[in-house]
Amino acid sequence: MTPTLTPNPAGRPAVETDGVSGTALPTFSPGRMLREIQRDRLIRVALALAVGLAVLLLAGWLPGRAGVTAGWGLFVSALLVLAVWVTLSVGNAKAAGAARGLLVMVEHQPDQVEQVLPGLLERKALVGWVRVMLYHTWAALRHRQGRHAEAVSLCRSVLSQPLGPGEGARPSVLLLLAESALESGEMVSAYEALFATHAMPLTLGQVLQRLGLQTRYEVSTGADDAACQHLTAKAELAELMPGNLCGATHAMLAVSASRRGDAQRAAWLDARARLLCEPEQLEQLREQGLALPA
16 A cells, blocks of 8 residues: 555545555554564564575576576575565555554544554564554544543553654654543653653644643642743743643643632733633633633
8 A cells, every 4th residue: 555645625635545444443452562563573584584495495496407507596586585575665665654644644534544544454574663653543543532541552552662763753652642641540651751751852843732731730630839830931832832722721820820829820821711712611621620710
């Protein structure tokens, strides 16, 4: 399956899957990815041994035939090795490209991703980092679908493996883990994921995402001193977020400021939150204890 990204009528990327599709994904079970990586490795080793044996046989058999030299035997053997190597490389490149394309589609076309991803996961002899990319896509899909406990388990599996050329995605996976862990009430996992990002270079978007998640973690766990540390700088940085996220961050900071007795800043932050958030969003935040009462 060679993915081709093209704009669809809604202006979003689409993936041409060359007919690869499958049934809905099963519920993820821990250890599945590791078993598949080990299976892929065994298949690749078996193929290498089979090719090596074929090379030895060809090198010994062909020169014995009339008019065939040892050089021709080595040439045919080299073609066999090249053919196997190209086949595996092309298969892995296609799977990696498809994983990238599906990851882009998760936000707007989760149902299509749900149907295509199983067929990719069934492929054999993938190198480890390519299979990990597919599981990263699976984690993002479950997060998008609100199946956060499963997303947490998937993110943990992804982070336990080398990401190879996709190592730059590690901060994104950690932030995905942190958000799903917060949604699932797994505060220890959320803390560990957020802590890990502080040792990594982040894009501005990731810095803003971490600010929102870390503020939510600190307010939810009652760490008001930490939430209000550098409060003015945090409020100013939050201004770079989209309006609804900026408002939510101000609402959460207002809660911590109020609990610390800083009524003046709490009132200012709460006013900003009321200006930026829709009433329904504010109500949801209040139900979670992340905004001041009306």
